Amino acid sequence: MSRNAIVTGSASGIGAGIADLLRASGWSVVGVDLSPTADHVADVSDPDAVRAAVGRILEDVGEVDALVSAAGHYDITPVSEISAEALHRMLRVHLGGLRNTARAVLPSMVARGGGAIVAVTSELAIGGGDGDAHYAAAKGAVIGLVRSLAAEYADRGVRINAVAPGPTDTPLLAADSPWRAPDYLATLPNRRLTRPDEIARVVEFLVSADAAFCTGEVISPNGGAVI
Template identity: 40%
Template structure:
């Protein structure tokens, strides 16, 4: 199948793209910069998979529509969409500038909406598709100095459930993955104090690795996950137990 993974130039997105490439899917690798996307696409090709890089800002409607049109022209319409694009920012609530709040929601939430809106019609027409939204356990429990980030991730979980109720009976399965702290550039950029405190809270006692999230996405796309719709799976080291 044709899989579009956004924000796949590094971290969790790159790991997901690499896993889907190993699974035999043709991967459209997106990142804000084409160079970052190309690095991941090159790794997929080096491992024997098929991948093409696409640079686009997921918060820009025209850029998203143009990207999906180009992917469709190059490979066919995406049958798998992994909405992963995002970034982190740490600040106390009163220190969050409105501009940063808007940017967090533009990339995480608006980007999710725009990419889904661009890819969903072809999935519905075919009667088949998978949409995986990458959220965070912070969208379930909140996080100190991460109000804007946690709020955006909570919105993604709500969007996942709502869309699943609309399209599951039309052949499109929509689910979310809410990782706990994962050893990515985003988490590494947080303060050492925050990371030490969070690690001490985890029943497993460690942060996860990006490949472990890639495995969860691979499962959700598989036939073994046929009954999973509107779910939020949590590879989170025990930070959230549902």
């Protein structure tokens, strides 16, 4: 029987890696992204747009077994220069994106007796970072929401977890990003950035029946960037 998944941020980076791996593993994946190449174009920070997109997806596929919230953006800005709008945008996209998509799919998951939600957060939510205050704060809020939702929905059969990657080789990291600098890479046990497919394998586990006893967890496939 086909398993259906929604992946936000599916057009590039970690989201694309997750969508590709799930499809290769037999999942039917519907991508949601701002990019016109996505199956459904929607801004995850807009609750009305998310509700409409998920409604259309449910009409098309009937049931959604898994939601992966991977949409996001990143920039490096000293805390003294972070504008209110930049902070609010980080929160709207990362925290709001998870809230909006989870709220849209949870009723159908509860009605069918189960499902899995995985949010992509960041090791910066755990360890913080120089110039990453608004990003780390938004990703930290994602962890708080994941654990709260997990507690609220555990007895209704819905498992909700997070993955917290370290620096990953995606377009979000510019060519001149300090995360790509040889001096930084030399500090990592693996001496390289994580690949999107390595994150995707952890997500694949968390949405599978093998992770039936995992909820409220934060798994950190970060190559030893944070230990």
